[in-house]
Amino acid sequence: MSEFFAMDGYAIFLWPAYLVTLIAILANVMLARRAHAEAKQEARRRFAIEDEGSSP
Amino acid sequence: MNWTWFHRLGSPPHIYRIAGTLTPWFAWPAGLLIVAALYGGLVLAPPDYQQGEGFRILYVHAPSAWLAVMIYGVMASAAAVGLIWRMKVAHAVAASCAGVGAWFTAVSLVTGMLWGKPMWGTYWVWDPRLTAQLILFILYLGYMGLRAGIDDLGRADRASAVLAIVGVVNIPIIRYSVEWWNSIHQAPSVMKMDRPSMPLDMLAPLLMMLLGFTLYFAAILLVRLRAEILRRERTASWIREVLR
Numbered sequence: 001m002s003e004f005f006a007m008d009g010y011a012i013f014l015w016p017a018y019l020v021t022l023i024a025i026l027a028n029v030m031l032a033r034r035a036h037a038e039a040k041q042e043a044r045r046r047f048a049i050e051d052e053g054s055s056p
Numbered sequence: 057m058n059w060t061w062f063h064r065l066g067s068p069p070h071i072y073r074i075a076g077t078l079t080p081w082f083a084w085p086a087g088l089l090i091v092a093a094l095y096g097g098l099v100l101a102p103p104d105y106q107q108g109e110g111f112r113i114l115y116v117h118a119p120s121a122w123l124a125v126m127i128y129g130v131m132a133s134a135a136a137v138g139l140i141w142r143m144k145v146a147h148a149v150a151a152s153c154a155g156v157g158a159w160f161t162a163v164s165l166v167t168g169m170l171w172g173k174p175m176w177g178t179y180w181v182w183d184p185r186l187t188a189q190l191i192l193f194i195l196y197l198g199y200m201g202l203r204a205g206i207d208d209l210g211r212a213d214r215a216s217a218v219l220a221i222v223g224v225v226n227i228p229i230i231r232y233s234v235e236w237w238n239s240i241h242q243a244p245s246v247m248k249m250d251r252p253s254m255p256l257d258m259l260a261p262l263l264m265m266l267l268g269f270t271l272y273f274a275a276i277l278l279v280r281l282r283a284e285i286l287r288r289e290r291t292a293s294w295i296r297e298v299l300r
Contacts, residue, residue, distance in 0.1 A: 004098075008103070008108050010108065010110035010113075010174060013110065013170045013173060013174050014109070014112055017113045017167040018116055020116075020163055020166050021116040021120060021163050024120070024159050024160060024162070027159065028156055029276065032156075032279040032280045032283070033279060035280060036280075036283040038283070039282075039283040039284075039286035039287050040286060040299060042286075042287070043290075043295050044299055046290070047295075047299070
């Protein structure tokens with residue numbers, strides 16, 4: 001097992017490369033979902049203000 | 057010929073709905089492929105006869121570099137469609153691409169540096185392939201900066217589309233840099249005309265990674281596109297319906 005993680009001496013290059021890629025994959029999932037959630041919230045807020053303005 | 061499909065393709069509520077339905081169909085296969093390819097690449101594939109275990113950086117480096125270039129292609133094509141046919145949804149697609157593209161260009165540069173150090177003895181050289189990839193990163197940043205700098209949405213769409221289209225000249229330079237110039241970067245092992253120069257147990261995880269990353273991008277793009285459409289349509293009454 002430790003032999004696997006040592007990657008024959010390449011560990012200090014290999015694992016950071018995998019880590020950076022993993023971070024990018026997860027970050028883009030998070031950023032995309034947040035952008036969508038924020039856009040929905042923003043639209044809801046706008047409609048709420050509109051509705052308030054139109055009611056007597 | 058019936059053009060209804062083309063008009064529906066440009067209809068924001070239609071696209072918004074379709075994008076929501078399609079997202080999981082890309083996301084789940086992407087996740088499964090990437091996990092399987094990780095196991096294949098890190099455990100099952102044999103060490104390289106020259107680079108030993110170090111070659112395994114390939115399985116994250118090549119797919120990110122592929123995404124960097126492929127996303128630029130999608131972005132520039134969408135920008136061109138938006139410019140030529142004045143299709144608003146196409147501009148929304150282009151705008152949704154830039155951020156993801158910039159991320160994976162950065163990943164390809166960083167993983168490349170981490171591969172370069174043990175194999176070439178240096179993190180960075182001003183080599184044609186590396187320099188062209190750095191220019192790609194700057195193009196993405198320029199595109200996003202230009203969009204952010206123009207308040208009027210229509211003008212931002214058109215100006216950034218022109219930039220994206222002009223930047224396409226960089227793509228063949230990236231692709232052929234290792235053949236045109238005497239590059240330090242190794243030549244392609246998979247995407248070439250004759251058969252890939254790799255044994256199958258090494259090649260299969262790479263192909264799965266490439267497909268997995270591509271599907272992953274499709275899923276991310278669809279979610280970003282939905283956000284972009286909501287922001288652009290602002291007051292449209294159909295948004296009321298879908299938010300209910």
